[in-house]
Amino acid sequence: MKAARTAYPIRWRVMDALEAVAGILWPRFFRAGTPYLMLAPAILLVGLLVLGLWQMADASFRTLDTNTFLLSEDYSLANYKRAVTESLFITVAGRSLVGSIIVTVLTLVISFPYAYVMVRTPSATLRKFLLIALFLPFFIGQVVRAYGWLIILGNQGMVNEAFGLIGIAPMRLLYNYPAVLFGLVQYMMPFAVLMLAPALTAIPEEIEAAAGSLGADWVRTFRHVVLPMARPGFVGAGLVVLTLSLTDFAIPAMLGGGSQDFIANAIYDQFFRTSDQGLGATLALLLVAVGSLLVGLVFTLFGAGTLAMGRVKA
Amino acid sequence: MPDAANAATARDGRGEAPIAVSVRHVNMVYNGQHAVKDASFDLPKGNFLTILGPSGSGKTTLLRMIAGFGAPTSGNIVINGRAVGAVPPHRRSIGMVFQKLALFPHMTAAENVAFPLKMRRRDARTIPDKVERYLNLVRLGGLGDRRIHQLSGGQQQRVAIARALVFEPDLLLLDEPLAALDRKLREEMQLEFRRIQRELGVTTINVTHDQREALVVSDEIIVMDKGEIQQKAQPTETYRQPNNPFVANFIGVTNFLQGKALSFEAEGEVRFLHGDVVLRGRAGSAAASLGNGREVRGALRAEQIRIAAEEAALTGLDTVVSGEVEDAIFEGERVVYEISVPALDGAILRVFDHDVVGHTQFEAGRRVFLGWTVKDVLVFAG
Ligand SMILES: Nc1ncnc2c1ncn2[C@@H]1O[C@H](COP(=O)(O)OP(=O)(O)O)[C@@H](O)[C@H]1O
Numbered sequence: 001m002k003a004a005r006t007a008y009p010i011r012w013r014v015m016d017a018l019e020a021v022a023g024i025l026w027p028r029f030f031r032a033g034t035p036y037l038m039l040a041p042a043i044l045l046v047g048l049l050v051l052g053l054w055q056m057a058d059a060s061f062r063t064l065d066t067n068t069f070l071l072s073e074d075y076s077l078a079n080y081k082r083a084v085t086e087s088l089f090i091t092v093a094g095r096s097l098v099g100s101i102i103v104t105v106l107t108l109v110i111s112f113p114y115a116y117v118m119v120r121t122p123s124a125t126l127r128k129f130l131l132i133a134l135f136l137p138f139f140i141g142q143v144v145r146a147y148g149w150l151i152i153l154g155n156q157g158m159v160n161e162a163f164g165l166i167g168i169a170p171m172r173l174l175y176n177y178p179a180v181l182f183g184l185v186q187y188m189m190p191f192a193v194l195m196l197a198p199a200l201t202a203i204p205e206e207i208e209a210a211a212g213s214l215g216a217d218w219v220r221t222f223r224h225v226v227l228p229m230a231r232p233g234f235v236g237a238g239l240v241v242l243t244l245s246l247t248d249f250a251i252p253a254m255l256g257g258g259s260q261d262f263i264a265n266a267i268y269d270q271f272f273r274t275s276d277q278g279l280g281a282t283l284a285l286l287l288v289a290v291g292s293l294l295v296g297l298v299f300t301l302f303g304a305g306t307l308a309m310g311r312v313k314a
Numbered sequence: 315m316p317d318a319a320n321a322a323t324a325r326d327g328r329g330e331a332p333i334a335v336s337v338r339h340v341n342m343v344y345n346g347q348h349a350v351k352d353a354s355f356d357l358p359k360g361n362f363l364t365i366l367g368p369s370g371s372g373k374t375t376l377l378r379m380i381a382g383f384g385a386p387t388s389g390n391i392v393i394n395g396r397a398v399g400a401v402p403p404h405r406r407s408i409g410m411v412f413q414k415l416a417l418f419p420h421m422t423a424a425e426n427v428a429f430p431l432k433m434r435r436r437d438a439r440t441i442p443d444k445v446e447r448y449l450n451l452v453r454l455g456g457l458g459d460r461r462i463h464q465l466s467g468g469q470q471q472r473v474a475i476a477r478a479l480v481f482e483p484d485l486l487l488l489d490e491p492l493a494a495l496d497r498k499l500r501e502e503m504q505l506e507f508r509r510i511q512r513e514l515g516v517t518t519i520n521v522t523h524d525q526r527e528a529l530v531v532s533d534e535i536i537v538m539d540k541g542e543i544q545q546k547a548q549p550t551e552t553y554r555q556p557n558n559p560f561v562a563n564f565i566g567v568t569n570f571l572q573g574k575a576l577s578f579e580a581e582g583e584v585r586f587l588h589g590d591v592v593l594r595g596r597a598g599s600a601a602a603s604l605g606n607g608r609e610v611r612g613a614l615r616a617e618q619i620r621i622a623a624e625e626a627a628l629t630g631l632d633t634v635v636s637g638e639v640e641d642a643i644f645e646g647e648r649v650v651y652e653i654s655v656p657a658l659d660g661a662i663l664r665v666f667d668h669d670v671v672g673h674t675q676f677e678a679g680r681r682v683f684l685g686w687t688v689k690d691v692l693v694f695a696g
C-alpha cells in the first residue's frame with residue numbers, strides 16, 4: 001500500500017478534500033448556475049443605478065417650494081417645461097451638444113494618425129514612447145491637467161509670453177469656448193487612441209500592401225480599405241468620446257471659468273447651489289435621454305462598432 | 315549600367331523572348347544582415363519562374379523589392395526596360411498574390427476583383443464584364459456576390475488570383491499563396507496556376523519552399539539560400555545537375571559521401587578516397603577545386619541506388635557494395651531504406667525502391683547489395 005500512497009501525492013488529496021467540501025456547499029446540479037452567480041455583482045451595481053434613476057424620475061416631477069426648500073407633494077411637468085423653454089438651459093444644451101460633436105470629430109481626426117503610427121511603426125522604441133506619452137495624462141488626473149492649461153494659456157502664461165516676444169499683444173486664451181473644446185480634445189485623445197489601436201492592429205499590413213499593388217495610392221488605400229475596415233474602431237471611439245465629452249464636468253468648469261457651462265455643470269448648480277433637486281433630476285434625465293438617443297442614432301447609422309457584442313462571424 | 319543594356323538587347327540576339335524583368339546586383343540589408351545578397355537574373359517575357367528556398371532565405375524580401383515594397387539597399391531592378399528604383403507599388407503594373415491572400419473582407423468577391431480596375435481608373439462601363447470574365451477564368455462564375463468569408467479556402471485563392479490578374483499586369487508575383495492549403499488542394503491549385511499562366515501568357519514569379527511545386531509549375535527555378543541565389547536553371551536541370559551541395563540536398567533526397575580528391579580525369583571523372591575506398595563520380599564543381607588532396611563531397615540520389623538481394627543482380631554497375639538494412643519505411647509508391655555500409659566507413663545510405671509491387675520488402679537486419687554507376691555520383695568541392 002505504501003507505493004500507492006507515494007504515487008498519490010498529498011497535494012492531490014488536499015484538492016480532493018476541497019472538492020468534496022465544495023460539492024456539499026454547491027452541489028453538482030447547481031453547477032449550471034455558476035456563471036450566472038458570477039454575474040451577480042454586476043447585476044447588483046446596475047440595479048443600484050436603476051434604483052437611483054427611479055428616485056430621480058420621481059423627483060423630476062416635483063417642483064421646489066421656495067419657502068420650505070422642500071419638493072412638492074404633487075406631481076407636474078413644470079420642471080420639464082422649464083428645462084426646454086428657459087433660454088439658459090437651451091444655450092447650455094446646445095453648447096454641450098455642438099461642443100461634444102466637434103470634440104468627437106477633432107479627436108478622431110487627431111487620434112487616427114497617432115494610433116496608426118503607434119501600431120505600424122517598426123521601431124519598438126517609438127511605439128513605447130507613444131504609449132507612455134498616451135498614458136501619462138491618465139496618471140496626472142483631470143484637475144492637475146486643467147491647472148496646467150491655466151499656467152500655459154493664462155494671461156501671463158507661456159503662450160502669451162511667447163507672443164509678447166514677437167510683439168503680439170497678450171490675448172485671452174482661456175475661459176472661452178475654444179479653450180474648453182481644446183481641453184476636451186486633449187483629454188479624450190487617449191481614449192480614442194486606445195480604442196482605435198486594436199481596430200488597426202486587426203488590419204493586416206499585407207492588406208494595405210495589396211491595395212498598393214492593385215493601384216491604390218495611400219489616400220485611396222485609406223479611404224477604400226483602412227477606413228472601412230477600421231470602422232468598428234472609429235464607431236467605438238466616437239461613441240466613447242461623444243458620451244464622455246457630452247457629460248463632462250471638470251473641463252468646462254475649469255477652462256470655461258463658469259462662462260462655458262456644459263449640461264453637467266448646470267445639473268451641479270441645481271443640485272448643490274440652488275438645491276432644486278427636482279430640476280436637477282430633470283436635467284439629468286434629459287441628459288441620459290439625449291445621450292441614449294445619440295448612441296442609438298450612431299448604432300443605427302454605423303453599426304455598434306467595437307462595442308458590438310455577440311459571436312464572431314466565421 | 316552595362317548589364318541593364320545587355321538585358322535590353324538580349325531579345326534581338328537569338329530571337330528569344332524580350333526580357334520582362336532584370337534584377338542586377340540587388341542587395342537588401344537589415345540591421346547589418348544581408349536578407350538578399352547580390353541577386354542578379356533575367357526573366358524573359360511569358361516565363362514562369364519559381365524562387366525556391368528554405369524559410370528565411372530571402373525569397374519574400376526579393377519579391378517585395380520587385381513589387382516595390384522597400385527599395386533595395388543597392389542594385390537595380392528593371393521591368394520592361396524601365397528602371398523602377400523609386401517607383402511606388404501603385405505605379406507599377408504588377409499583380410501580387412500574398413502569402414495570406416490579403417483579400418478585402420468588407421467587399422464581395424466581385425468587388426475585390428473590381429478594386430484594381432477602379433483604382434486604375436479603367437472605363438467604368440467595361441468593369442462588370444471584365445470582372446465576370448476573370449471570375450470565369452478562375453472558375454468562380456456565379457459566386458461574385460459572395461462575401462470573402464462565405465468562400466472556401468480554395469475559392470478565396472481563386473479570388474486573389476483573379477484580382478491580381480484582372481488589370482492585365484506586366485508581371486504576376488505569387489508569395490507562397492498555397493502554403494496554408496492541404497496537400498490535395500495545393501496540388502490542384504498548382505495546376506490551376508499553370509493553366510491560367512499559360513492561358514494568359516503573363517510573366518510570373520512564384521515563391522515557394524515546396525520543391526515539388528517548383529518542379530511542377532515552373533519554366534525555370536531559382537534556388538536561394540541565406541539570401542544568395544544558388545542556381546538558376548530549368549526544373550530538370552536543377553534536379554539532374556545541381557550546382558552545389560545545397561541545391562543537391564534541398565531538392566530530392568541525396569546521400570553525401572565526404573572524401574579527399576585523388577585525381578581528375580578526362581571527361582570530368584573524379585576519383586576520391588572515402589575512408590579506405592576509392593569512389594568515382596563526375597565533376598559537379600570547377601575542375602580547379604577538385605584537384606588532388608582537396609576536400610570533396612560526392613552526392614548520390616536515393617533513387618539512383620539499385621538494391622538487390624544478390625550481388626549477381628547488380629552486374630554492370632560501376633560500384634557495388636554490401637550493407638545491412640537498418641530501417642525500411644513503406645510509403646506506398648516506394649519503400650525508403652536506410653542501409654549501413656561497412657565498406658563506406660559505416661555510412662548510412664538512403665535508398666528508394668520504386669518497384670513496390672514487384673519486390674518483396676527487405677526487413678531490418680537483412681544483408682543486401684547496393685549498386686550505382688559513375689555518372690550517378692556528382693562530386694562537389696567542400
Ligand atoms: N522588415 C524586416 N526587418 C528585419 N529583418 C527582416 C525583415 N524582413 C525580412 N527580414 C529578414 O530577412 C531574412 C529573409 O526573410 P524573408 O525574405 O522573409 O525570407 P523567406 O521569404 O525566404 O522566408 C530573414 O532572416 C528575416 O528575418
Ligand SMILES: [Mg+2]
Binds near residue numbers: 373374375490
Ligand atoms: Mg516568405
